[in-house]
Amino acid sequence: MSLKYRYIITFIILAAAVFFWSKSINAQNTIYFNGENITEKISTVNVKDELLVKATDLAEMLDADLKWQPALKLLEMEADDVKIKLMANSSYIQIKNDAIRTKAGLQLIDNQAYLPLAKAIEAFGYLLEFQRDKEELYIFQPETTISNVSWQEDGNQLQIEMDEITPYRVLHSDDGKELTVEIDKAEIDEEFSDNISNNNYYLKVENVPDKALLRLIIRSRNSIPFKIDGGVYEKEDALVLSFLPQLKKLHIKDDNTFAVEATGEIPDADIEYLPNSQKMIIDIPSVVIGEYELDIKENSFIKNVDVKQHSLDPVILRLEVETEDDHLLQPLNNYKDQKNNTLSFKEGEKTVIRDLAYESGQLRFKSTAHIDPETFLLSDPPRLVINLFNAQRGEDLSDEIKLDDSMLKSIRTARFDDRTVRLVADLEDLTGYQISEKQQDGYFYYTVDFQNKFSKVSSDETADFQNLNISLTGNTDYEVKKFTHPHRIVIDVKNAYNNLNELDLPENNGLIKEIRSSNYELEGEKVTRLVFELEEYFSHTVNKSDEGRLINIALAKNADVTPDEPFLMAAPKNNLIIIDAGHGGFDPGAIGHSGLEEKIPNLEIAKKLAEILEEEGQKALLTRNEDTFLSLQKRVNIANESNAELFVSIHANSINNKTAGGVETYYNGSHKDSRLFAEKVHDKLYRSLGIIDRGIKKDNFYVIKYTEMPSILIETAFLSNPKEEKLLSSPDFHTKVAVLIADGIIDYLRENGGR
Numbered sequence: 001m002s003l004k005y006r007y008i009i010t011f012i013i014l015a016a017a018v019f020f021w022s023k024s025i026n027a028q029n030t031i032y033f034n035g036e037n038i039t040e041k042i043s044t045v046n047v048k049d050e051l052l053v054k055a056t057d058l059a060e061m062l063d064a065d066l067k068w069q070p071a072l073k074l075l076e077m078e079a080d081d082v083k084i085k086l087m088a089n090s091s092y093i094q095i096k097n098d099a100i101r102t103k104a105g106l107q108l109i110d111n112q113a114y115l116p117l118a119k120a121i122e123a124f125g126y127l128l129e130f131q132r133d134k135e136e137l138y139i140f141q142p143e144t145t146i147s148n149v150s151w152q153e154d155g156n157q158l159q160i161e162m163d164e165i166t167p168y169r170v171l172h173s174d175d176g177k178e179l180t181v182e183i184d185k186a187e188i189d190e191e192f193s194d195n196i197s198n199n200n201y202y203l204k205v206e207n208v209p210d211k212a213l214l215r216l217i218i219r220s221r222n223s224i225p226f227k228i229d230g231g232v233y234e235k236e237d238a239l240v241l242s243f244l245p246q247l248k249k250l251h252i253k254d255d256n257t258f259a260v261e262a263t264g265e266i267p268d269a270d271i272e273y274l275p276n277s278q279k280m281i282i283d284i285p286s287v288v289i290g291e292y293e294l295d296i297k298e299n300s301f302i303k304n305v306d307v308k309q310h311s312l313d314p315v316i317l318r319l320e321v322e323t324e325d326d327h328l329l330q331p332l333n334n335y336k337d338q339k340n341n342t343l344s345f346k347e348g349e350k351t352v353i354r355d356l357a358y359e360s361g362q363l364r365f366k367s368t369a370h371i372d373p374e375t376f377l378l379s380d381p382p383r384l385v386i387n388l389f390n391a392q393r394g395e396d397l398s399d400e401i402k403l404d405d406s407m408l409k410s411i412r413t414a415r416f417d418d419r420t421v422r423l424v425a426d427l428e429d430l431t432g433y434q435i436s437e438k439q440q441d442g443y444f445y446y447t448v449d450f451q452n453k454f455s456k457v458s459s460d461e462t463a464d465f466q467n468l469n470i471s472l473t474g475n476t477d478y479e480v481k482k483f484t485h486p487h488r489i490v491i492d493v494k495n496a497y498n499n500l501n502e503l504d505l506p507e508n509n510g511l512i513k514e515i516r517s518s519n520y521e522l523e524g525e526k527v528t529r530l531v532f533e534l535e536e537y538f539s540h541t542v543n544k545s546d547e548g549r550l551i552n553i554a555l556a557k558n559a560d561v562t563p564d565e566p567f568l569m570a571a572p573k574n575n576l577i578i579i580d581a582g583h584g585g586f587d588p589g590a591i592g593h594s595g596l597e598e599k600i601p602n603l604e605i606a607k608k609l610a611e612i613l614e615e616e617g618q619k620a621l622l623t624r625n626e627d628t629f630l631s632l633q634k635r636v637n638i639a640n641e642s643n644a645e646l647f648v649s650i651h652a653n654s655i656n657n658k659t660a661g662g663v664e665t666y667y668n669g670s671h672k673d674s675r676l677f678a679e680k681v682h683d684k685l686y687r688s689l690g691i692i693d694r695g696i697k698k699d700n701f702y703v704i705k706y707t708e709m710p711s712i713l714i715e716t717a718f719l720s721n722p723k724e725e726k727l728l729s730s731p732d733f734h735t736k737v738a739v740l741i742a743d744g745i746i747d748y749l750r751e752n753g754g755r
């Protein structure tokens with residue numbers, strides 16, 4: 001039988017016994033039922049100081065069966081296996097085997113049955129709360145009981161124990177100091193215990209009966225490090241909120257190490273020594289400042305430690321450690337403890353660099369302690385720079401070693417700043433290199449192998465072309481030749497190590513019939529020959545990029561295709577901002593540890609930047625708006641021929657050191673305003689990007705050297721740093737970078753462009 005039908009029958013029985021009385025006789029109360037105001041929907045009356053409700057209204061509210069036996073004047077109401085009975089002229093309600101006394105009992109008023117609301121409804125398992133000042137009555141059926149709130153996992157989790165999980169919401173106040181958990185249809189257990197209020201936290205429980213919910217409000221003097229994403233999980237009988245670890249203690253331990261302790265696991269920190277100062281920056285991601293203890297008294301190497309929450313999105317805690325003169329701090333080899341809750345540093349020994357030598361493609365030196373050399377290639381003139389931190393030069397280390405070699409011209413050593421030794425290998429041409437470390441007899445031996453070899457050989461296709469892409473680790477002499485009978489493309493590379501058998505070569509398909517390699521000697525020089533034997537041949541073009549280290553041979557797929565210059569955009573004149581996304585097409589640029597190719601974020605950021613500038617009423621032109629190859633010279637030509645006002649080239653950085661990171665902006669002195677332009681843009685970037693500020697630098701990158709207008713090149717972040725690689729793959733980061741660059745450009749134009 002349907003509920004509705006059942007109710008109709010009940011109604012008929014009742015209607016037979018009493019007359020209908022249309023006027024409501026409500027008492028002066030507002031009544032909420034499960035969060036809904038039902039005052040207008042039910043009839044109530046006060047009798048003998050007790051609130052009575054019309055039986056039919058209550059039955060409808062509770063979806064109950066109602067039975068009236070006129071002969072006995074007996075009313076029965078039944079719902080969910082609970083049955084109550086009342087008789088006229090009796091003040092008792094019978095519930096199962098109990099009889100509960102009320103003040104008024106069952107009353108027949110104007111031929112309608114009324115019964116005591118509170119006692120009846122409690123019998124059905126509902127709760128009542130009366131707020132006298134507001135004359136408001138709240139009725140709801142709690143579905144869960146909260147018994148305990150406690151800290152777990154060393155304060156990194158808050159556990160709310162409850163019978164059952166009902167709908168809930170977690171709200172974080174704007175200042176981050178208040179966290180509210182709203183739980184629907186919940187009540188507090190009689191033996192509820194608050195185990196979280198302490199010096200730092202205060203719990204307030206607020207009943208919101210008109211919404212039939214309970215609020216647990218947690219307040220703190222500091223930001224509550226609630227994990228916005230993934231911060232809540234449900235157990236069978238508890239709701240668990242996770243917090244980010246907080247800084248707990250900074251102190252010098254008995255073994256004279258400097259320990260940074262947090263309440264939970266600390267991710268890898270970014271450590272940077274500021275040049276020409278006694279300061280080091282330790283950036284710890286996903287840790288919140290909290291209530292911490294700082295105890296660095298009585299130590300000989302740390303002068304001062306500044307702690308601040310560098311940013312909240314992303315969460316970064318920054319320690320700025322100032323060391324005493326001639327002292328430094330370095331991470332212990334195993335600087336995280338087993339639980340990963342502590343980072344440890346020791347007073348650094350200055351490493352002494354000795355026995356620098358070079359022989360047949362190998363540069364060698366030894367040091368008294370482990371170092372993480374930072375290396376990078378610079379192109380004008382070609383040189384490899386090796387920065388050795390916390391190091392000093394041994395007595396035998398001369399300023400310059402002149403060499404008579406086909407690869408290296410000389411090796412120079414210098415003190416870069418008071419804690420860094422810089423080695424510079426002056427190269428004949430840009431060359432691939434590999435650095436390795438070996439430990440023996442208490443020394444650390446480092447070898448830098450200079451050698452050109454193939455780093456990748458691949459093939460891809462477009463509608464008209466089959467591309468052969470060859471990349472070399474360094475810039476060396478090579479020639480691309482075409483032979484017939486059979487048709488073949490030959491690449492002869494001088495002084496390269498033939499490692500082709502170690503690489504994955506493309507399949508023989510399309511125009512490729514076979515790929516093979518051989519070695520031979522020509523006029524005393526070693527040549528590695530890579531041969532693509534072809535099924536058919538029509539025509540080809542050779543493209544080169546990255547100082548010639550990337551070679552692209554585009555083979556036409558039929559006779560109708562004429563290999564052409566890459567597409568050049570038609571450019572309007574004047575007041576134009578050229579945005580140059582670095583690399584593209586077969587030239588990926590730098591490649592991150594998880595495979596992100598630099599050309600992709602470069603283009604994403606460039607496109608967003610153009611969009612934002614257009615919205616701001618500026619004219620912007622992209623040198624490339626898709627994943628195509630464009631030579632450096634063409635990029636410069638686009639800017640110069642269109643008489644553009646500004647030029648911005650977007651790149652991402654890479655270095656042989658996973659921890660290095662940050663944003664840097666380059667300019668060249670070719671236009672007098674380039675430095676100023678760089679300052680305006682970099683000022684926005686370093687303040688708001690949330691990564692390390694590597695400053696403004698002057699260099700000879702082709703695109704900023706030969707453009708005739710103020711021009712800059714931005715290395716937005718480091719692909720070689722796994723955390724920054726992740727940022728570079730995020731559209732949010734692309735937008736953030738683009739917005740900041742646009743802000744800088746507009747600032748510059750306002751002050752210097754007469755706009």
Ligand code: ZN
Pocket residue numbers: 582583589590598651652
């Ligand atoms: Zn680049």
